[in-house]
Amino acid sequence: MRAQAGMSAVLFPKVVLFDLDGTLLDSAPDMLATVNHMRAARGHGPMALEALRPHVSKGSRAMSAAAFPELGGEVSPDMIREFLEVYAQMLGRHSVLFEGVPALLDAIEAAGSRWGIVTNKPEYLARQVLPGLGWEERCAILIGGDTLPQRKPHPLPLLHAAAGLGVEVGDCAYIGDDQRDIDAARAAGMPSVVALWGYRLPGDDPQAWGADALVEAVHDLLEPALWGALR
Incomplete structure (x- = not known):
């Protein structure tokens, strides 16, 4: 298998940290089911996946605003609570791992490195994702929003993850699909990689985020040259 035959422990940092939604997990279909449940409750027709998908990494407020443009971006705390309550019911029903994620995680572990998740999703929701994926014992650390x-984009979650795993920040790398991911990693002094397969708004320019690398697909993270350049 390519992930095992082509990789060795020295090619990965000691810890590889990931964002969740839009990086490891294509959760947009679950989010779509959530907003469409909310829209139906208000007498609106369904929203298209293509319209919601770019907003997923921006969080529940941004998705609610996109689902109800008539609000002009003024999303109430009650609507955020409703979103989270409905999403908890939809969690894992339609989402799937991005292609190549299982092989990547296998390769990281085979190399003797560890991996974890740092997400802005509320921790209780992020933890509910793990059992269905068989990640409860595999994920070395999970930090929610x-x-x-x-x-x-504050660096504290990444700094806390490194400290919690007993490694130096420079012995980690962070992979995410949103500018907040890269801003957090840069502020923490942690090497960063943009996951270009994730969720982005039309005006987003990943080239301008200042990441150490940008990758088009998950399998690109199995290239030895990438990790050599990040060391």
């Missing part, structure tokens, strides 16, 4: 006093 409400785990700490600060969330991305």
Whole structure:
């Protein structure tokens, strides 16, 4: 298998940290089911996946605003609570791993490295994702958007992850699909990679985010040259 035959422990940092939605998990279909449930409750027709998908990495507020443009971006706390309550019911029903993720995680573990998740999704929801994927014992650390006093783009979640795993920040790398991911990694002094397969708004320019690398597909993370350049 390519992931095992072509990789060795030295090619990965000690810890590879990932964003969740839009990086490991294509959760947009679950999010679509959520907003369409909310829209139906208000007498609106369904929203198209293509219209919601770019907003997924921006969080529940941004998705709610996209689903109800008549609000002009003024999303109430009650609507956010409703979104999270409905999403908890939809969690895992339609989402899938991006192609290549299982092989990548296998390769990281085979190389003797560890991997974890740092997401802005509320921790209780992120933890509910793990059992269905068989990740409860494999994920070395999980930090959600409400785990700490600060969330991305603040560097604290990444600094906390490194400290919690007993490694130096420079011995980690962070992979995400949103500018907040890269901003957090840069502020933490952690090498960063943009996942270009994720969710982006039309005006987003990943080239301008200042990441150490940009990759088009998950399998590109199995290239030895990438990790050599990040060391």
